[in-house]
Amino acid sequence: MCGFVTFFSNSSISEESKESLRDMRRIIKHRGPTQDGEYMDDHVYLGFKRLSILDLANGLQPFSYKDELEVVFNGEIYNYISLRNELINEGYEFKTKSEVEVIATLYSKLGDKFVEKLRGMFSFIIWDRKKNTLLGGRDPFGIKPFYYIENETGLYIASELKSFHMNPDSTYTEIDEEALHNYLTFQFVPEPNTLLKDVKVLKPGHIIKKELGKKHEIDCYYTIKFNPTPGSKDEKMEEIRKVLEDSVALHMQSEVPVASFLSGGIDSTVVTALAKKHMPDLKTFTIGFERKGYSEIDLAKESADKLGLENISKIISHEEFANELPKIIWHMDEPVADPAAIPLYFIAKEAAKHVTVILSGEGADEVFGGYTIYHEPNSLKMFDYVPGFMKKALKSGASLVPQGTKGKSFIERGCTPMVERYVGNAKIFLDNEKPEILKKCNSKYTIRKAMTDIYDRAEPYDPITKMQFVDFNTWLTGDILVKADRMTMAHALELRVPFLDKEVFRVASKLTPDEKINGHVTKYLLRESFKSELPFLTALDRKKLGYPVPIRLWLKDELYDWAMNIIKDSNADEYINKEVAMKLVEDHRKGPFDLSRKIWTILIFLIWHKIYIEKVTPFLELENKQ
Known part of the structure; x- marks a missing residue:
């Protein structure tokens, strides 16, 4: 929706610094071509680029509230109407119909705790002039970005890392060696770190606070918690249908055109089918390549035809792919080596010619258990009964077998603890492969070191739920949502993800392992829930491709x-x-x-x-x- 730049200075902001701060704002013009705004006083700069979605005339930012607060906000609060009505019933008055005024009013009433009331995707900054305090926050799933640096001059915050490179006081080019090791493992750098040593990311569900003259503090207000609970299958299916219908309805709120990405799988098909109830002429968009087996265009068109919707598609050549790649990586801010980012960039560019808001199915796999790899705990269950010394011997023997030999990978995975075996959907370079490719390889930066904290927090869960928890804390935030935000905002297109909603997660968190993975079927109960809702079933049983790239x-x-x-x-x-x-x-x-x-x-x-x-x-x- 938008982008912002913030600086909370430890001393008075100089004239020279003001121009650098404006450069930081200008470099993210792609995030908000509608409006350009700024607020500045002796110690605080708030710069804003707006892409207008709601209250087009009155939602200007930075937003001033009662000469006490200055607010910038990136994202959407989907329950802002109900929150606004509650506040009106309590006697609060509003001058606009914007979300940002609801945020300011809630903060004035509840202080830091207000963020717990929000349902949506967001990052925000509130400058409380009375308390000389700056408060920032990020949504529970990390849908919207939030980078920061604190140095001797003060605290810098930006929606995109590239802003920091426009200011000599916030430019950092020293690569974090541990982060580079982790990048080679994951194909991205897990949050809160970045590849640059002094640049950090505010973790999902966290707030950052800084008082004048003090260092910043970070607190958690929301954590991902699974609660598998046995219960009636029919009741759970009804709850899934209702919560997703509600989420899609809320995600359709807009004063500008809305469309949907559509592939051949269940996630985007469900979102599209539910969105059609609110917009019968909904446009859908699909991407593909010329190579056979690397396109979902035919499947998407089939789904669109059965739903009675228009489908707009684009085919990418390898020349386009290579020529645009440097610009794509510039937009990405950090190296994210997921090839699926490139088709997403191109289909977002096409969609932006028609609409300003796009719906997508991101997050469904993490929320409902959709990755094929989630079958692994069941397929490796036999190794639970193998003594440790035998596992060690089997793994040692398997290591001597040539690559590609049938059974080698199965034995190695079965004899390797999950904390070393599973790091998410991409595991690129193993620890023993890094010394060859890295000039400065440090043996202490291991996969186990990167994963220990996450697995410690996942300890209470069953193996499948452990894998989901790992993906929520690595793959989703470091890969899926980074490329989703950057590739769409590169074209001033706002992407919305109805599956990544607090209420949807609350319902899905109660699913038991066999309600997520049932035999060979992933996302089992999600699929079952919508068989009767959709006029066709073929899309629900197709193998997930997910923007395949040749x-x-x-x-x-x-x-x-x-x-x-x-x-x-x-x-x-x-x-x-x-x-x-x-x-x-x-x-x-x-x-x-x-x-x-x-x-x-x-x-x-x-x-x-x-x-x-x-x-x-x-x-x-x-x-x-x-």
């Missing part, structure tokens, strides 16, 4: 030279062993093993390094001339 094939052929040139031309020799990287590309081309994800993870880091560390951004210079 990088495995392209790196062998069309993009082979492109990839080799990126490695050769890189100036990141301090971090990456280029000879090893080029050998990976060559070995992938020759086969038989698929090394594309390892190669892609390296390539994305090298391009990111070129843009954010070496400061090579010709695509931006060209754009500014147009």
Whole structure:
């Protein structure tokens, strides 16, 4: 919806600093082309870029409340109408119909605790002039971004990391070595860290507070908690239907056009079908590639036809893919080596020609148990009865078996503790592979070290729920939601995710393991809940593709030279062993093993390094001339 930049200075803000702060705001103009605003006093700067969705005429920001508060807010509060009505019944008066006035009024009534009342996706800043206190917060799932730096000059906060590079007092280019190790494992850097040593991310469900003359403090107001509870299947299905219908209805609130992304799977199909009830002429959008097996366009068109909706699709060539990649990585802020980010960028660009708000099915897999890997605890159950010493011997023996041999992976996974085996949907480089590719490899930065805290908090849960908890705290926040926000906001398109809603999660958190994974079926009870609601069932049983990208094939052929040139031309020799990287590309081309994800993870880091560390951004210079 929007973007903001904030600075809480430890001393009076100088004239020189003011212009740098404005540069920080200008660089995120893509997040809000509708309105440009700022507030400034001796110690605080609030800069804002607005994409108008609700109360187009009156929702200007920064928002001043009773000469006491200044507020900037990015996102949507889906229960703001009911909150506003409650406040009116208590005697509060409103001058606008905007969400930001509801936020300010709630804060004036409840203080820091007001954030617990909000249902939506958001990040916000409130400058309390009476208390000389700055309060910031982020939604429970981390849908909206929130970066910050505190140094000797004060506290800087921004919706996108690139803003910090526009100010000499907040520019940091030192790479965090532990974060780089973790990036090679996950294909992203898990929050609250970033690849830059001094830049942090406010974790989901947290608030940050700073008083004048003091360092910031961070507190948690919401945590993800599962509560598997046996109960009536029919009652649970009815509850799922009702809560999702309510969530989609709330997510449809808008004074500008709304559409939906549509693939061939259950998540976007359910969202689209429920959205159609509120907008019969809802447009849908789909992306695909020319390569056979790498497109969901036919499936999406079939679903759209059966729902009686228009479907607009786009096919991407490998040339478009490679040419736009540097700009895509610039928008991403950090290296996220998920190839699915690229088709998302292109379909968002297409959708933005027609609408301002788009619905999507992100989060359904984490909430309802949808990833195929969640079958693993059941398939490996036999190893629960194998003594530890035998597991050690079996794993040692399996390590001697050649890669690709049937049964090798099964034995290795079965004999490896979950805390070492499962780190989320992507596990790119193992610890023993990193010394070869990293110039500065440190053996203390292990996968187990990165995962220990998460698994400690997941201890009470069954294995499937443990995996969900891991994904909520790594994959969802570090990959899925980062690419969803950046790739859509790159085109001033607001993406909304009805599955990532506090009430939807409350209902889904009660599902038992067999209500999530039942035999070979994932998201079992979600599928069962909507069989009678949809006029067709085929989409519910299709294998999930999720924006498949043919990088495995392209790196062998069309993009082979492109990839080799990126490695050769890189100036990141301090971090990456280029000879090893080029050998990976060559070995992938020759086969038989698929090394594309390892190669892609390296390539994305090298391009990111070129843009954010070496400061090579010709695509931006060209754009500014147009």
